[in-house]
Amino acid sequence: MSPEERFLREYDPGAYPRVAVTVDVVALTIRDGELHLLLIQRAEPPYQGFWALPGGFVRPDEDLAAAARREFAEETGLGGERLRRVHLEQLASYGTPDRDPRLRVVSVAHLAFAPDLPEPAAGSDAGDARWLAVSALPGRQLAFDHERIVADGLERARSKLEYTPLATRFVGDEFTIAELRGVYETVWGHPLHAGNFHRKVLSVPGLVESTGQTTERGGAKGGPRARLYRAGDARLLHPALLRPAREETAR
Amino acid sequence: MSPEERFLREYDPGAYPRVAVTVDVVALTIRDGELHLLLIQRAEPPYQGFWALPGGFVRPDEDLAAAARREFAEETGLGGERLRRVHLEQLASYGTPDRDPRLRVVSVAHLAFAPDLPEPAAGSDAGDARWLAVSALPGRQLAFDHERIVADGLERARSKLEYTPLATRFVGDEFTIAELRGVYETVWGHPLHAGNFHRKVLSVPGLVESTGQTTERGGAKGGPRARLYRAGDARLLHPALLRPAREETAR
DNA sequence: GTAATAGTGTCTTTCAGACACTATAAG
DNA sequence: CTTATAGTGTCTGAAAGACACTATTAC
Structure with a gap:
């Protein structure tokens, strides 16, 4: 210089x-x-x-x-x-x-x-x-x-859903696990396994917390009422919710 | 407006x-x-x-x-x-x-x-x-x-080592697994288990590729010669090399 | 009743981490 | 010979994914 x-x-x-x-x-x-x-x-x-x-x-x-x-x-x-x-x-x-x-x-x-x-x-x-x-x-x-x-x-959005609880920002204050799954499916563009997703969400510390409430009605085509949850206090998810394998796309 | x-x-x-x-x-x-x-x-x-x-x-x-x-x-x-x-x-x-x-x-x-x-x-x-x-x-x-x-x-650097092969940018063109481990230990500030790290690095597709060569001498205090590797062609690591648990630091 | 969905149980596979062991080389 | 390191074998526990099943509700 x-x-x-x-x-x-x-x-x-x-x-x-x-x-x-x-x-x-x-x-x-x-x-x-x-x-x-x-x-x-x-x-x-x-x-x-x-x-x-x-x-x-x-x-x-x-x-x-x-x-x-x-x-x-x-x-x-x-x-x-x-x-x-x-x-x-x-x-x-x-x-x-x-x-x-x-x-x-x-x-x-x-x-x-x-x-x-x-x-x-x-x-x-x-x-x-x-x-x-x-x-x-x-x-x-x-x-x-x-x-x-x-x-x-x-x-960035797709990636952030993996390791942060930001998916909850796409839904209302109270939401069902199925609604949250809908967010992941929409952003990632993949259908997810309902049962495994449910268990996973509840197992990650601080992702969601229960309200003790349920929806007023079941689904449009029937089914039980779903429990309602709020966003939890985690800022990072451990373990993360990883996207289904992109395989060698990264290579 | x-x-x-x-x-x-x-x-x-x-x-x-x-x-x-x-x-x-x-x-x-x-x-x-x-x-x-x-x-x-x-x-x-x-x-x-x-x-x-x-x-x-x-x-x-x-x-x-x-x-x-x-x-x-x-x-x-x-x-x-x-x-x-x-x-x-x-x-x-x-x-x-x-x-x-x-x-x-x-x-x-x-x-x-x-x-x-x-x-x-x-x-x-x-x-x-x-x-x-x-x-x-x-x-x-x-x-x-x-x-x-x-x-x-x-x-960002600590995080990037987890899911990209950028650790190889801190070493020369040819390097041993132990040198690469040194990079991770230095950036993360944690000692890593030598045996598990070795196996992990070789198991991640595209992280490193063998040169067929070994070092000229063993370590300063003895030990076998180490094999030499080059950086592989991966841009993202699957599965990632995750840092040892930060526990609830994220909450 | 029929169909769809919420939520749970269980098995398999993959992977991380702990530990042990051997083979090789410096001094 | 002693000591340290490279590299491998093996076991355990965590977690992801596949599949099955029950309970509940709309129509």
């Missing part, structure tokens, strides 16, 4: 070219047994008419996570306790020089897990936000590098 | 306040059976005299990963094939508004795994870069929020 460079680096960082920092949010929920993603239809160029992740510039004095939560809240209209229950974590940052044709933008992507939420009301501030089925995405081109970000977010 | 805000967001992103984007590198290596971290002693305020992670501003038209690799190369003097063999991955981004007293800085931290490297030559461009033992860090205050970044990097 030359003395000049070191000088700039230490004393005049503003002399370096301008970079914009944004947050984008990969927000996932489960509707009707299908994984859905919150997307916004772009009204203006670039990528006019394309679907894009909700996101925007980080404001001065605003934390990265706070910016992501604000963007999520703005587009869903969610607030208060229901917003606070949404899990939000940092996913990764994307900064390929030409990812936005207007200027250099580094986006800090976040990943959100939400229980089934209503469609953002049309005509509100939310504009053109929609929950779209993830299964309907392939073939549809997203704006910027958002396809890549979504792919990374989905893989 | 107000119409004004939407206008700014779409048409004049430059109107948003300036944010600087940097990369920082948590570079790890193993020297003398101890985990070491590459640090730089700061010559100027803020945090003058403090140890800090190597890092700097992302240049125009430079990818985030490229910036991190450049910073690592500048401080270690490494280049060519030896530089290419260093594993580098994105860790996380840090953007608390006041993390740098001079201006708003968002840092995209990276994590690097390197085999034992020579101390950066004094008097070179590398300046005051040093490999410091991680065990000597507690109690020593680092610049900015680098303590937090290092902690996150160490946890």
Whole structure:
């Protein structure tokens, strides 16, 4: 490093070219047994008419996570306790020089897990936000590098279900083991063995705790009432709930 | 979102306040059976005299990963094939508004795994870069929020050894099972059972492959010559090499 | 009654960890 | 010869997965 460079680096960082920092949010929920993603239809160029992740510039004095939560809240209209229950974590940052044709933008992507939420009301501030089925995405081109970000977010989500209790963030406060199994099946895209899953969930310390209650009715097509559970206090699962063998996909 | 805000967001992103984007590198290596971290002693305020992670501003038209690799190369003097063999991955981004007293800085931290490297030559461009033992860090205050970044990097490294073959990045091209065990013991901070580790490493598909060679001599205090192995072609380990039970630390 | 589901029992296989043992090489 | 290490054999316990079975409820 030359003395000049070191000088700039230490004393005049503003002399370096301008970079914009944004947050984008990969927000996932489960509707009707299908994984859905919150997307916004772009009204203006670039990528006019394309679907894009909700996101925007980080404001001065605003934390990265706070910016992501604000963007999520703005587009869903969610607030208060229901917003606070949404899990939000940092996913990764994307900064390929030409990812936005207007200027250099580094986006800090976040990943959100939400229980089934209503469609953002049309005509509100939310504009053109929609929950779209993830299964309907392939073939549809997203704006910027958002396809890549979504792919990374989905893989992270699948992986997080293995060793954290975050599956409980996709269901209500009280839920049955079958509902929880539905979350795993939907996110992983595999049917799971009901009996073994049931035993496994109850055997992992801190995953769920009993409420002592049961559902009011049995299933739509019959069957006994199911017991209701709440999320437990574990932050990591030991032992983990591993996905059925991906075999040599990893090689 | 107000119409004004939407206008700014779409048409004049430059109107948003300036944010600087940097990369920082948590570079790890193993020297003398101890985990070491590459640090730089700061010559100027803020945090003058403090140890800090190597890092700097992302240049125009430079990818985030490229910036991190450049910073690592500048401080270690490494280049060519030896530089290419260093594993580098994105860790996380840090953007608390006041993390740098001079201006708003968002840092995209990276994590690097390197085999034992020579101390950066004094008097070179590398300046005051040093490999410091991680065990000597507690109690020593680092610049900015680098303590937090290092902690996150160490946890990521420990976790990555479980389900990836990255332990092989800490040793040379050819290595013995005992050397590989040393990596795990050093990073995890636990002694491992030699016999069980040996069998486990050979049983995981794609972790290592035999060279057919053995070491020239036995151990310093006697013992048979060890067979030499190369890194295999696996990118993920199935089944994983799990750390000895952390018990309920996670709760 | 019929069909579907909640929840449990049990067996097999895989894998981690403990322990023991042998073979080889340095000094 | 002594001592330390490489590598293997074997047993135990934990846990995953396959399969079977009972009890309960909707219709």
